[in-house]
Amino acid sequence: MKKQFVVIGLGQFGSSVCKQLYQLGHDVLGIDNDAENVRANSNYASHVVVANATDEDKLRALGVRNFDYAIVAIGEKIQPSILCTLILKEIGVKNIWVKAQNTQHQKVLEKVGADRIINPEEEMGIRIANQLDSDKIIDYIGLSKDYSILELRATSKISNKSLIQLDIRAKYGCNVLAIKRGEQVNVSPAPNDRIHEGDVMVVMGNNKSLKRLEDKGM
Numbered sequence: 001m002k003k004q005f006v007v008i009g010l011g012q013f014g015s016s017v018c019k020q021l022y023q024l025g026h027d028v029l030g031i032d033n034d035a036e037n038v039r040a041n042s043n044y045a046s047h048v049v050v051a052n053a054t055d056e057d058k059l060r061a062l063g064v065r066n067f068d069y070a071i072v073a074i075g076e077k078i079q080p081s082i083l084c085t086l087i088l089k090e091i092g093v094k095n096i097w098v099k100a101q102n103t104q105h106q107k108v109l110e111k112v113g114a115d116r117i118i119n120p121e122e123e124m125g126i127r128i129a130n131q132l133d134s135d136k137i138i139d140y141i142g143l144s145k146d147y148s149i150l151e152l153r154a155t156s157k158i159s160n161k162s163l164i165q166l167d168i169r170a171k172y173g174c175n176v177l178a179i180k181r182g183e184q185v186n187v188s189p190a191p192n193d194r195i196h197e198g199d200v201m202v203v204m205g206n207n208k209s210l211k212r213l214e215d216k217g218m
């Protein structure tokens, strides 16, 4: 479904969020106070505007209240990032996601009421470490402190076995959400569907259960 996003701060992080959302078919308004950055992103957003993100009247005039999500990606400067988040909160934006620079910044953002605080370096670091840790893990998405979604490469150990035979839900308490084979993605795997070596299984579960599945079940 098409959603409306406003991305504030079009540095490296903000512009890649902006571009990707736009390419996914969403309505994206990009805002930055640097005219050069705005110009550089004009082909990768529905609209781009030069504006100061701490100017409440300007943000109101741009109608940011009506957007489904605001992403505050003002990089190194902590003060405008906090002020902008506060203004968005007061204006009544429903979902405010903010990139944090450090732990102090994160704490203030929590107090101000950011809905999601993003630590790109930390999140990417965890993701990469998980990929390095195991030959079987291809990708990782943290859902909460205890739950994740993993992409696991099927080994010869489970090759040609059906989901019923593997009985992953009962044995490990994890759910197989999808099976990827090359370009094909089976998003509602049936009990009799068979796994082949090299398939990618998208599995959701508790982190401990997923670790057990990865170590013992694959």
Ligand code: ADP
Binding pocket: 008, 009, 010, 011, 012, 013, 014, 031, 032, 033, 034, 037, 051, 052, 053, 054, 073, 074, 075, 076, 077, 080
């Ligand atoms: P990144 O690490 O994502 O590249 P940067 O600090 O380089 O982060 O980029 C932050 C962006 O936010 C820059 O493009 C900068 O011009 C923009 N920015 C900084 N302060 C404001 C502000 N008050 N209003 C609007 N944009 C801002």
